[in-house]
Amino acid sequence: MRNFYFLMWLNLICFGFSFAQQTDSIFLKVKLDTARHEMHVEQEFVLINQSPKTLNELYLHNWANAYSGKLTVLNKIKLQDRKGALHFSEREDRGGAGNLIIRNVENDSLSYQIQEREFIKISLPTFWRRGEKIRLRANYTVRIPSDAFTRYGRSENGNYLLKYFFLQPATVNEFGHWVLQHYKDFEELxxxxxYYELELEHPENYQMTSDLEWDGERWTAENMEHFRVYLTQNELEKHSFLLKESGINVDFGFSYDTIEKPIVDSLLPHQLRFLEDHLGHLPTNQLFVSYKTKKEQEYFGVDDLDAWxxxxxLFSEEEKNALKLFQILSYEYVDRLFSINKIEDHWLKNGLQFYLTMKYVDETFPDLKLVGHLPDKIKVLGIKPLNFFHAAKLKMNDRYKLLxxxxxxxxxxxxxxxxxxELSNMNQIAMSGFKTGLTFYYMDQYLENGTFYELVKRFSEENRGKLVSQMDFRNYLIENSPKDLSWFFDDYIDKKDKINFKLVNSEATETDLKIMVKNQTQFSGPFQVVASKAGIPVEEEWYNSTDKITEVSFPKGEYDKIELNPGYLFPEFNDRDNYMRTRGLFKNGKKLQFKLYSDIENPEYAQIFMNPQIRWNNYDKFLIGMRFHNQSLLxxxxxxxxxPKxxxxxxxxxxxxGVQNTFTPQNTIFRSITIGGSAKYEHYDADLTYLKWSVYASTNFEKDPRETLSHGFMFSYDNLDKEVPKFDVQTDEDKYGLWNLTYYYSKPDYINESYGSVTFQTTEVFQKVMGEIYYRWRFAPKKQLGIRLFAGSFISNESDTDYFNFGVSKVSDYAFNINLLGRSESSGILSQQYVMAESGFKSQFDFTVNQWVVATNFELPIWKIFDVYADAGVYKxxxxxxxxxxxxxxxxxFIPDFLEFYLPVQSSLGFEPAMDKYWERIRFTFNFNLSSIINYLRRGWY
Structure with missing residues (x-):
């Protein structure tokens, strides 16, 4: 122990007094117990008061305790992401720090308090003045958690990836207040x-890799925020590469197989040189790429398709490996360049990473398509049908636009x-990364001649290893840029305005071509206009969008097309109004284009998509037709x-x-407002048709993007006109107008999932109110207990039929909103279709309710795909x-929520398995709804 402290102080003196004045120093002596999955830690801090005032307390972060149970912020975040591994974990798989003793340099114990599990407040015996050093010692034990929660910790095969498990001094803001951060697994701390110095004692059969550098005796690093340690028993899972030109050593904390490794080794030199050319040298010669980075920085969309x-x-091995490797390498490289506040200034590094990725693709694979080589591989009778889709022509960098x-x-x-x-998971990728990267790419084009990337490189080199802010980046670019970039920092990044420029018209005069460009938002940045002939740019110019309408003038020439921000140069909400013909039938407009099947929209054309349609019900049998529409894949x-069918x-x-329009207003309580109308003409019984037309409006309230709650109102008017059999007298169930007003909410949290609605309905003959609440509780990773409560009552009911009554076993779908295979069937298999609505009973009770009903539906999983259910209710x-x-x-x-079967056992009817024709009592659900599947898959992302 004495030797450890002696060497520590000797090293500190050798390192230089001037460095100690500027940065903190942290010394760690760690013993790893692989049997107990614990670390015994002796830690020494030499800390500088970097606040603007005198302090009498000190905070340390104890992030290992983020893994300690269900009530931590980390577990809350994981549940928001629909990841329940930590919530349902066993005690031995969780982490935490214990047996903590804190002393000063005189070896006196210091009093401390643990706050919110992750914060340690230390009361200092004397005042700590600005710029002064203090020395602390800490002894503690860390229980290393399973890596199933964050990919940090211990793996099932005995490897360890360690980060954020040691005590870390908190930072102080410009006002002298402590900045306390919970660990949330965003890499945001x-x-x-x-300055770090680490001695780690581990079993001899382990090999160690780290962000720290080995000096022959210990692991050290300067100007580093956090470091990682990777310990593996398998030499195959440790790869190193040395770039001789710059001396950078790259260590990989994961294995490449014998096929990939030669490709990766051949790619690394070029990619490292590319990064150095654009960002300058790293502040260290050591670069570590972890398995966690490999998994979380996946370059998606280039993997092979497993088609049964x-x-x-889709891509060659070289293309696939190059893109995947550059994604993870650029992340680690940018992250190591300098330090930032990753909560407030996250976009600076994320935007640089994706900007560089776009530049790398431009340089290395300029002709690479988004769907790879797939269009050329699929042939039908010698024809390559996929080449007819605009999606097949999109370049790889168009992926950022689409998301x-x-x-x-x-x-x-x-x-x-x-x-x-506060960003949703998807927006951490799409806004912090993709949109910022697109905008940096746009600024690169705007400044021209490589000016932007030279500015970025010089900024990186001048701030190598330092803590910088977005204000530092702003000031540097504005002061050194030949063109104004203040619009990006002072306006653009703080707003979510849906930026959109529009080509209004063009007019040729005797001397020039005048083009009117409208700025439809408050965006104050520049835009580019290009006039081309036969696809070749003839004139191009940048303009500042200082006014709502900008008049652009080009010399008179043989132009046939005008383009605004060509190639989706800037992330606009709508680029379909960025193209215009200057001659011919479609002057000041776009050519009409018919496309079989939906496609990624081509903004150069006014497109009409045609999709073959086929659907089945018991009366029309197969409904075969063609859907003409304007809805692209976006x-x-x-x-x-x-x-028509x-x-x-x-x-x-x-x-x-049908027709509908959705408004997405900014800075209001609504996320969207939709209005529309529709009509449908089909059969509801043998040789009997119905005509339904509707008008409707709906609102979705603004939501916290990290929360699951969605709620709003729906209003509709449905007019139903049903054909009446010959010689029958028309009743109030054959022709009616139905008014609906519904408030709905949905909160599909991972543990506590709830849905609900309240509806008021009225026609000429009745008024009713009804509501339902559905709650599911996940008590095990794949098991949920569910309960639903429904209540409905007629305010008045003057109908002379039971058509509008509340259903008990079958839904009363008089609004024709549900896809029923046999709408009018009273017997046979189609009559056994079940929809969870109204009273929701599965046994087939042959009556309805014309006054009021209260019912509850209960479900409990018992084994794999089998649940028990119970329904109970009171009706009058x-x-x-x-x-x-x-x-x-x-x-x-069989497929939860989409294809299920109900086998009744005991009910008010008796013991049903003993009754005749039991198979006729079995019910089934069939709910193939693409939008429902998409909503299910997107949970946890936005």
């Missing part, structure tokens, strides 16, 4: 760049400068569709159509007393 019986290779547009058109985007821990605000069961024409019909009914049975979930 900020610390002062410090065969595999489709950005996907989010922004649904109003799920957030401002770039939003704190990192959603758009204004949508229309017309779908042939009913094979009747030989008649059927079909549907007019002129009758209230009655109680129930049923129980088994649910078999």
């Amino acid at each position: 900020t610390a002062y760049p410090s 019986l065969f595999e489709v290779k 950005y547009l996907y989010l922004v058109r649904q109003n799920y985007d957030q401002a770039i400068n939003t704190p990192l821990d 959603t758009r605000p204004f949508k229309w569709n017309i779908t 042939i009913s094979t069961g009747t030989g008649k024409i059927a079909g549907s159509g 019909n007019k002129f009758q007393t209230a009655e109680f009914i129930y049923d129980t049975g088994i649910r078999v979930k």
